[in-house]
Amino acid sequence: MRILKLLLIFPILIGCSSENENTNENVSKYTGNYQIISYKSDIEVDLNDDNIASSELIKEIDYYFIEGFPDFEIRPNADTQNEAKLVSLFLPKTNITFQDPGKPQGKVMFSRYGFTSTFNFKNNNFILNDDQYLESDYIDNVHSNRKTIIDSEINIIDETHLKMKLSKEYYDFKTKKWSLLNILIILKKID
Incomplete structure (x- = not known):
């Protein structure tokens, strides 16, 4: 009877491990560093106070997007001992002051x-377990927090491109107020 139970359990264990290995193999194709190549809002805004509004925020966020510099990482990498499945994302955070005499606006x-x-x-998507964070900040010595909400699914476009969506507040000089933007991000693998 014991042998019969073992014979029934053994195929189940083998099936589970091969499914897990396939998942790990699929993930490993996408691990590494990525750069944001498109950061597109659902509305046009002027984030850099140049009096030109755009929905492609890469044009609005000066001195941030540097070619070859990673904005996103998927782990575990082949060169690390840690097997934890992690994503790290770096996004532009607004640092603004209204106390500069040269720029009172x-x-x-x-x-x-x-x-x-x-x-x-x-299903060939990365499903995040955490999907929001709070940017803690001070604007002219007044505490100000801004919440960022990330769509929990990161979609694979092809072997070197991913896309994700998020909602994030930025200060719009066109409307002179903080605006919640729905943003589509396209990421390109750089290593």
């Missing part, structure tokens, strides 16, 4: 703000 700069989440790989 607001002086803006952008810095990198990071987010990390574990993920599952299902």
Whole structure:
């Protein structure tokens, strides 16, 4: 009877491990570093105070998007011992002051703000376990938090491109207020 139970359980164990190996093999095709090549909003905004509004935010966020510099990473990488399935994402964070005498309408700069989440790989998509974060900031010595909500699915376009969606607030000089933007991101693998 014991042998019969073992014979029934053994194929199930083999089936589970090969499915897990296939998932790991599929994930490994996409691990590595990516760069944002498109950061497109659903509305046109003027984020850099040049009096030109655009929906392609790469044109609006000065000195941030540097070719060859990673904005996104999928792990585990082949050269690491840690098998944790992680994604790391760096997005432009608005740093603004209204106390600059030369720019009383607001002086803006952008810095990198990071987010990390574990993920599952299902139906050829990365499913994030965490899908939001809070940007803690001070604007002219007043505490100001901005929430970023990321669509939990990161879609594979092809072998070297991914796409994801998020909602994030940026200061729009055209309307002179913070605007919640729905943003489509296209990522290109750089290594």
